[in-house]
Structure formats: C-alpha cells, structure tokens
Amino acid sequence: MKPRASFIFLTLLLSAIWTLTLRAEPATDFSRFEKTIAAYEESDRAAPPPKGAILFTGASHIRRWTTLAQDFPQHQVINRGFGGSEIREATHFAPRIIFPYAPKTIYFRSGGNELWNKKRTAEEAFADFKEFVTTVHAKLPDTDIIYISNIRSLARASQDDLLKTMNTLIADYVRGKPHLRYIDVFDLMTDSSGQLRPECFVEDRLHLSPAGYKLLTAKVAADMGR
Incomplete structure (x- = not known):
C-alpha cells in the first residue's frame, strides 16, 4: 500500500474508532436505587398488595x-415510583416492582431526567419507552400501559423542545395500538395565556404542588373513566 493511501486509510480508521468511542453508552448504575427497591419488596412481604x-x-x-x-x-x-429514575431503570426493575402485582393497568411517568442530564436524546428515550412496553407486555400481555407525558416546568424550561419531541414520538407510537394509551399533560400547568402557573409547583419550581396534583388527578381520572 502506498504511503499516501496508508495515511488516508489510517486516518479513516482512527476517525471511525473515535466516533464509536463518542457514541459508546455509559453503563447504567442500577444499584443506586437498590435500597429503594428493596424497601418496596420488604413492604410487600409485610403487606402484599392486591x-x-x-x-x-x-x-x-x-x-x-x-x-x-x-x-x-x-x-x-x-x-x-422512585425519584430521579429513568425509563431504563423502570424496565430493569420491572421483575421486582411490576410483575409481582400483575397490575391490570400501569400509569407510567418517566423520561425527563435522562433528557435533562443529557444521558439520552429524545429519540433514545423513546426507544427506551418501547423497550419498557416490550418487556412488560412479554410478561403481562393484557396489561394496559398509559404513558403520562412529560410536563413543562419552571425549573427546566430550556428542555421544553426535547420534551415535546419525545412526547410526540410516544403519542404517535401508541396511537391505535391495543393496551397502550397516552395522556397529554405537557401544558397542564399553564394559564389561558400559555404561561406556567407558579402555584402548581413547589419551591424547587420542578415538582408539583397540591394544586398541580389536583390538575393531574383530574386528567388521570378522566382516562380511568373512559
């Protein structure tokens, strides 16, 4: 191989290796929620849920x-629920906090943390949701899975576009499929002018206040009564 051709080949090879390195996905540390999941299991042993x-x-x-x-x-x-978690973690712990109860319905709200922490793109988080559905339905094929959409917040206003993209991908995916539904609450905490209502959030401007949960309860209750 001529020197120039060798140089070009080596450059392309190094570029490919570098690209794969950048795309390499860091391992998820599932152990960070081990105490929380174990506490749920202990509670289940003391008082088994129906x-x-x-x-x-x-x-x-x-x-x-x-x-x-x-x-x-x-x-x-x-x-x-386990705060700070990602969709992948809900899938991982499904054998311990979903399957034992054989629920007839699952209301699922997750996805914002991995977007905010830049661990996943909207498309990757959507793929994680599909994996969650596949995992649950492989064990519980007749269980309804209802995705409660990402919710706008005062603290994370900069990620609104990412949340909307992920919401749209999931809404389109579940449309018309058996045992899958979607509840849109993205703008639930806004007023008539489209501005977020501070009274719907606690001091951290991210999590919901009693007023916010009242609105969320009404949306979920409407789905339950459909």
Whole structure:
C-alpha cells in the first residue's frame, strides 16, 4: 500500500474508532436505587398488595404523589415510583416492582431526567419507552400501559423542545395500538395565556404542588373513566 493511501486509510480508521468511542453508552448504575427497591419488596412481604390493581410507576412525579389512594378511592392503587429514575431503570426493575402485582393497568411517568442530564436524546428515550412496553407486555400481555407525558416546568424550561419531541414520538407510537394509551399533560400547568402557573409547583419550581396534583388527578381520572 502506498504511503499516501496508508495515511488516508489510517486516518479513516482512527476517525471511525473515535466516533464509536463518542457514541459508546455509559453503563447504567442500577444499584443506586437498590435500597429503594428493596424497601418496596420488604413492604410487600409485610403487606402484599392486591393482584390486578392499578400501578403507578416512574420518576419523582409519581414518587411524590403521596395522595394516590385518596385521589382515586374507587380503585386499588399501588405507588412504585422512585425519584430521579429513568425509563431504563423502570424496565430493569420491572421483575421486582411490576410483575409481582400483575397490575391490570400501569400509569407510567418517566423520561425527563435522562433528557435533562443529557444521558439520552429524545429519540433514545423513546426507544427506551418501547423497550419498557416490550418487556412488560412479554410478561403481562393484557396489561394496559398509559404513558403520562412529560410536563413543562419552571425549573427546566430550556428542555421544553426535547420534551415535546419525545412526547410526540410516544403519542404517535401508541396511537391505535391495543393496551397502550397516552395522556397529554405537557401544558397542564399553564394559564389561558400559555404561561406556567407558579402555584402548581413547589419551591424547587420542578415538582408539583397540591394544586398541580389536583390538575393531574383530574386528567388521570378522566382516562380511568373512559
């Protein structure tokens, strides 16, 4: 091989290796939620939740929804949220916090953390959601999975476009498919002029206040009654 050709070949090879290195996905540290998941399992041993209930899981909007039982008194509900989590983690822990309950319905709210922390693109988070669906339906094919969309917040206004892209991808994906639904709450915390309402958030301007959960409860209740 001539020197110039060798140089070009080597340059292309190094470029390809560098590109693959940049795209290499860091391993997810599932152990960071081990204590939380183990605590749920301990609680289950002490008081086993009913089979066929309605399960809420996902990140902090679910974990902090401490009034679920009061908000939906006509239903048996289980809260298995873990704050700061990502979709991939919900999939990983499904055998421990989803499958044992054989829920008839899952309300799932996750995806914003990995976008905010720049761990995933909107497209990658969407792919993670599809994997979550595939994993759950492989074990529980008749369970309804309802994705509660990403929600705008005061603290993370800069990621609105990413959230909208991910929401759109998921909404289009679930449309018309059996046992899959989508609840759009992206603009739920806004006023008539499209401005976010501060009273719907707690001091961190990210998580929901009682007023915010009241709005979210109404949207989910409407889906339950459909």
